[in-house]
Amino acid sequence: MRKFWKWMLVLGSLLGGLLLGVPVAHAQGVGYSILPLRPTNQQNRKVTYYDVHVKPGQRQQIAVVIKNTQSQPQRLQVQVNQAVTDSAGVIDYSQAHPELDPTLQVNMPKLFSQPNQTVTVPADGSKEITLGYQVPTTPFKGQLLGGLYIKQTQPGKRTNKGRIAIRNLYAYDVSILMQEGASVNADLHMHRVGVSQDNQHRLVYANLQNAQPGIMRSLSTKTTVTPMGSTKIVLSQNKPVQMAPNSNFNYQLPWGNTILKPGKYTLHMTARNGQHEWFFVKNFTVTQKETQSLTPANPRAKHSLWLYILLAIIIALLLATIAYLLYRNHKNQQSQA
Incomplete structure (x- = not known):
């Protein structure tokens, strides 16, 4: 019986380490x-x-x-x-x-x-x-x-x-x-639009360009994606951004768990920066090849879910085994009395 409890303690420690995570080092101060x-x-x-x-x-x-x-x-x-x-x-x-x-x-x-x-x-x-x-x-x-x-x-x-x-x-x-001198007026452009993937996250992107030597500090954006010729919104996002002078970046609209089927779509964006306001409408196409090449959103989350389910089953079996052994040990003690 002592061996049994010893193994239970070891196995319990291993499971606890898997569930909680065991730190092996501590971050030091900035220095x-x-x-x-x-x-x-x-x-x-x-x-x-x-x-x-x-x-x-x-x-x-x-x-x-x-x-x-x-x-x-x-x-x-x-x-x-x-x-x-x-x-x-x-x-x-x-x-x-x-x-x-x-x-x-x-x-x-x-x-x-x-x-x-x-x-x-x-x-x-x-x-x-x-x-x-x-x-x-x-x-x-x-x-x-x-x-x-x-x-x-x-x-x-x-x-x-x-x-x-x-x-x-x-x-x-x-x-x-x-x-050196006066500031310049802001000038925002939208170029290519399409679908992509970043760090295993599927997304629709729109390349935005600040074409002038001026900082865009508070640029608020409201973006939606609809099937071409429809008003049904399949993706949407409100997001504040900043832009360095004479720079461009791929504005990211997370795809998430939404199933964006192959077809033609339209991206609508309104951007505001102080007294300036821009409206963009861009059509883009999602091909069958693109949808197949993009991995499902958050595959790690699915793996983690299955890991937790497996660990929960193992723990449940262990608890059931312990309960059965305790019950049998109690019965043996009663029969010997």
């Missing part, structure tokens, strides 16, 4: 902080990012202080990246080599003499980093937008037990906004 130093030509001194008024051909530097709060030196990568718009409709400064929009006239990293460098900050110390740049001699309209992106470079270290200790690598980004 450092940054302080952007405002230059003399900072326009808005209330913001924490670089908002500089520049002149054609001007040479200048921006500076940032990195403070290391760890008891060992840290190697950090400091880079200037062009601002783009990611697939979630958010301005992204983290990409070192993004795909640039054809309307972009000035690539911000090219203005800097050292747009990518690795620095070492001493233990429990700080270091000031300066980055020099030169404004194009030809005047530009609107806004140039990039970002100072600072990230840790140390990978996880091997522990004494031979396992890898998982450590998060933390990053900071600070906007760099340059402007």
Whole structure:
């Protein structure tokens, strides 16, 4: 009987680990902080990012202080990246080599003499980093937008037990906004529309382009998909997005569990940004080949559901076995009395 309970305890522990998940490592703290130093030509001194008024051909530097709060030196990568718009409709400064929009006239990293460098900050110390740049001699309209992106470079270290200790690598980004004169009017375009897949999620996408050198900070969108020639809505979404100057991205409308059959459809979108409003209507076709090539939505969720059902059955059988053994043991004790 003791052996039985021993095996039950071991099996119960294994099942508990499967159901609850066993953490094998703990994430450490950020380990450092940054302080952007405002230059003399900072326009808005209330913001924490670089908002500089520049002149054609001007040479200048921006500076940032990195403070290391760890008891060992840290190697950090400091880079200037062009601002783009990611697939979630958010301005992204983290990409070192993004795909640039054809309307972009000035690539911000090219203005800097050292747009990518690795620095070492001493233990429990700080270091000031300066980055020099030169404004194009030809005047530009609107806004140039990039970002100072600072990230840790140390990978996880091997522990004494031979396992890898998982450590998060933390990053900071600070906007760099340059402007010479007046702002420009917003100009939004919609290009190709179709179906696609991202991270095993089926979706309808619409490529949106901000064709002017101006930031679209609060762009509200209302999107529906109908069969062509019908008013029946098969997909819909209301979503706020942001767009970097002279950038484009694939606006994503999740397909989810809706069965979008092969056929012809129409995407309708209304987009508003302050005083500006745009209306788009685009027809697109979903082919039989496309529907077959797209995996079902959330296949992992289905796998997880079957796993939980299997574990529930195993636990139920174990409980039934334990109840039967306890009942039989009780009967044996009564017969021996």
